Structures are given as C-alpha cells and as structure tokens.
C-alpha cells in the first residue's frame with residue numbers, strides 16, 4: 200500500500216552534548232539533520248553581532264547573489280543594496296554561498312570543533328571557499344529543492360532572522376525528481392500532478408532562528424523558506440566519516456549534470472592521505488573510490504542519463 204510521507208521534527212541538541220568529541224557527533228547524531236545550539240561559543244565576536252553591526256561590517260562589499268526565487272541566475276550585488284532590499288521587503292536576491300574569506304567575518308568566525316574536520320579546509324584543490332559562506336536572505340526568499348554539489352554535508356547558523364528547512368534523505372530523491380527534465384519539483388512553479396510520488400516522500404522539518412545551527416548529512420536534498428530577513432554563516436564539509444555517502448551523491452550528480460569543476464576523486468585520495476580521523480578512513484575512502492571506478496567502467500550510455 201502506498202503511504203503518505205512521514206514528517207519528522209529535526210531534534211535540538213546543545214554543543215556541550217558532544218563537545219570536542221567529533222567521533223561521537225558523527226556516530227550518534229550525524230545520520231539525520233540536527234539543530235545544535237551554543238555552536239558559536241568559540242566565536243564571541245560573531246555571536247554578539249546584531250543586524251546594524253553586520254550591515255556596518257559588510258558596508259562596501261560585493262556579495263555573490265542569486266535570484267531569490269530559483270537560485271539559478273547569479274551576480275555580484277553590493278551588501279548595501281541587499282540590506283536596503285531587506286528593509287524595503289523587496290525579494291530580488293538571495294546570498295547563499297558567498298565565501299566568508301572575501302568578507303571581514305573571516306577573521307572572527309571559527310567553526311565549532313565538530314565542523315572542523317573538513318577535507319575542504321587547506322586542501323591543495325582550492326576548496327577553502329566552501330568551508331564557510333555568508334548567507335543573506337530577504338524575507339520570502341525560497342530555495343527550491345536541491346542537493347548541494349559534491350555530496351557535501353552542510354550546516355547553517357543564523358545570526359538573525361528565521362528560516363524553515365525541509366530536508367529529504369538521499370533515498371527519497373526519486374520521489375522528488377523528474378528524470379525526463381532532470382529537475383527537482385519546484386513548489387512555486389510546478390504542478391504537483393507532474394510528480395505523482397511526491398506525497399510519499401518522508402521529510403525532516405525545522406525552523407531555525409538566531410543562534411541555531413542546522414547540520415545535515417551528505418546527499419540530503421533540502422528546500423528553504425525565509426520567513427524573516429535573515430543573515431547567517433553556512434558551510435560545506437567532506438570528510439572520512441561520510442566519504443561513501445558523499446561519493447554516492449556526487450555520482451548521482453555526475454550522472455545528471457557532469458563531474459563539476461574539480462577532480463573529486465583526486466581530492467578524496469589527498470584527503471585520505473593527509474586528514475584521516477577514523478581508524479577505517481583508508482578503507483572507507485578506498486570503497487568510495489571503488490564506487491567511482493565501477494561506475495566509470497559502465498558503458499557511458501548506461502550511466503543513468505549518460506551525462507558522463
């Protein structure tokens with residue numbers, strides 16, 4: 200019997216529940232989305248920033264902004280223009296992944312310990328820009344369902360505002376995705392009738408506000424509604440704890456839209472050689488690389504849509 204999708208509430212933890220115990224975080228909590236409070240304890244210079252202080256800090260900076268309805272077109276926009284839009288309630292732009300390195304927040308922000316074991320940090324593949332990003336959204340921005348690239352784990356910590364996140368485990372993706380057009384369901388533009396399995400999808404849902412950090416595992420699809428003008432810091436992680444899940448997600452992405460613009464497999468091999476944490480890091484990374492080798496050995500036309 201078909202069943203309607205199950206809705207789960209994202210659980211709320213406090214950073215002191217696992218402290219610096221990264222293994223415990225990944226073993227116990229990181230298999231589904233979680234909200235972590237108290238995650239800015241190591242960045243008091245960020246936690247204390249209110250909206251006027253952030254506006255002042257970013258004055259004169261250009262931020263990479265997407266159109267706020269589809270996240271497909273991007274352009275550089277002055278932070279001042281974004282903040283004026285926010286005040287006027289004008290939903291033109293949504294900044295979701297402007298690297299923090301190009302802002303004065305970079306010196307003040309230190310990711311909490313459980314997010315620091317990240318192969319994107321300091322890799323020879325120019326991936327430091329993925330480690331932390333600025334997120335600046337006018338009210339009513341909507342990020343339609345998508346999966347972040349390269350099978351990244353993700354997190355976002357709001358400094359002010361309010362967002363509702365809905366997240367879907369990787370195995371739910373076929374229910375949300377149209378194989379013919381290679382697009383996810385867009386809640387504001389698509390007729391639900393085009394996605395007959397949609398209602399069967401299980402999802403995890405939460406609202407985050409100032410001080411809340413949302414973490415989600417590798418390969419989880421998500422959509423985000425911004426209820427109130429919001430500002431936060433987000434980031435992306437690839438590491439040995441979820442290297443297999445990341446690779447599965449990346450292979451799916453590869454099959455749909457190609458490999459992306461850096462050599463993911465070389466990146467994994469370098470990470471495993473220089474950044475191991477788990478005792479079985481080498482075997483896990485080898486298994487991930489084998490997934491790629493097996494996939495690549497298939498005839499091109501049979502790799503899903505054949506994008507490879």
Ligand SMILES: O=C(O)CCC(=O)C(=O)O
Nearest residue numbers: 295342347353355423433
């Ligand atoms: O805040 C948003 O609108 C989207 C954020 C997002 O998709 C992400 O951080 O991965």
Ligand SMILES: [Fe+2]
Nearest residue numbers: 345346347421
């Ligand atoms: Fe995302």
